[in-house]
Amino acid sequence: MLAIRPMGPDDVGAAEALSAIEFGKARSSAHQRSWCTRTEHLLATDPGGCWVADDGAGLAGFAVSFRRESNWLLATFVVRGDLQGAGLGRRLLDAALAHGAGCERGMLSASADVKAFRRYRAAGFSLHPQLSFTGRVDRAALPAGLPPVREGTAADLDLLDDLDRRRRGAAHGPDHAVLASHCRLIVLDRAAGTGYAYLNDVGEVVLLCATDEGTATALLWEAAASSEPDADYEIAHVTTANEWAIDVGLAVRLAPATEGYLALRGLAPPVPYLHNGALL
Numbered sequence: 001m002l003a004i005r006p007m008g009p010d011d012v013g014a015a016e017a018l019s020a021i022e023f024g025k026a027r028s029s030a031h032q033r034s035w036c037t038r039t040e041h042l043l044a045t046d047p048g049g050c051w052v053a054d055d056g057a058g059l060a061g062f063a064v065s066f067r068r069e070s071n072w073l074l075a076t077f078v079v080r081g082d083l084q085g086a087g088l089g090r091r092l093l094d095a096a097l098a099h100g101a102g103c104e105r106g107m108l109s110a111s112a113d114v115k116a117f118r119r120y121r122a123a124g125f126s127l128h129p130q131l132s133f134t135g136r137v138d139r140a141a142l143p144a145g146l147p148p149v150r151e152g153t154a155a156d157l158d159l160l161d162d163l164d165r166r167r168r169g170a171a172h173g174p175d176h177a178v179l180a181s182h183c184r185l186i187v188l189d190r191a192a193g194t195g196y197a198y199l200n201d202v203g204e205v206v207l208l209c210a211t212d213e214g215t216a217t218a219l220l221w222e223a224a225a226s227s228e229p230d231a232d233y234e235i236a237h238v239t240t241a242n243e244w245a246i247d248v249g250l251a252v253r254l255a256p257a258t259e260g261y262l263a264l265r266g267l268a269p270p271v272p273y274l275h276n277g278a279l280l
């Protein structure tokens with residue numbers, strides 16, 4: 001039986017390569033770098049949640065989990081193809097889950113893999129289907145007169161953490177710095193409600209959190225408006241509890257499809273909220 005051991009910084013490059021293979025998606029070098037930066041950050045802030053196994057052929061599998069206040073979060077979980085379905089995933093996930101013992105809540109974004117589904121359900125997670133909306137934003141559908149957002153700064157961190165706690169029970173804390181290092185942060189803060197969103201380089205939301213659906217909707221409109229004309233665009237990680245986001249996706253004529261699950265333990269799908277795939 002392969003031994004499980006704590007992950008170290010030297011494992012990150014091999015873990016990135018293995019995850020790219022097993023998720024079957026070619027990654028740009030920028031994506032590879034941001035994957036490694038994020039994993040190094042999680043390893044540095046919470047090394048006890050990160051576990052690997054290796055054999056003569058190299059890295060056999062790994063699980064990267066971390067705690068934020070009383071939430072346990074799983075960022076990534078992979079077993080090499082030739083070893084899948086033989087129980088290694090169970091042992092890696094058990095090691096990661098043990099790190100979260102005593103946490104009130106658990107969150108992870110699951111692939112559609114049936115083996116992953118079995119593991120998460122056996123660990124007591126409820127699996128909520130996620131939707132993704134893709135296509136070209138119909139710019140004629142963008143509303144005029146959106147409330148003005150402002151660019152977020154480090155001075156907003158307490159505000160962001162407070163919003164996180166209201167929606168998912170725990171702050172993102174140090175994870176905001178990683179998001180801010182490669183995303184634009186927009187903030188809407190007014191009497192009617194408060195919220196924030198991180199947008200990637202093509203204006204897609206990678207995390208959105210707000211006090212109310214009106215504010216969340218305004219932030220998502222702002223994101224869609226910042227998309228490149230005639231470029232592919234995605235609104236990802238939409239649970240059916242977030243119908244306000246479904247309505248924006250349909251209004252700008254993107255096409256819905258189901259894509260994996262938001263797996264939760266100890267909390268209902270956060271609303272209004274579009275989670276981050278790894279930092280949740």
Ligand SMILES: CC(C)(COP(=O)(O)OP(=O)(O)OC[C@H]1O[C@@H](n2cnc3c(N)ncnc32)[C@H](O)[C@@H]1OP(=O)(O)O)[C@@H](O)C(=O)NCCC(=O)NCCS
Nearest residue numbers: 077078079084085086087088089090110111113115116118
């Ligand atoms: C998800 C993953 C990490 C699990 O690791 P693993 O070593 O395959 O997991 P295990 O062998 O411990 O458990 C797999 C479960 O699926 C079952 N299984 C195996 N092959 C199966 C198949 N073809 N169809 C249905 N179930 C299958 C196993 O019997 C086991 O269930 P059980 O414990 O109830 O009997 C691994 O399969 C993987 O890397 N998948 C691709 C990447 C991915 O989707 N990662 C998850 C991201 S959220």
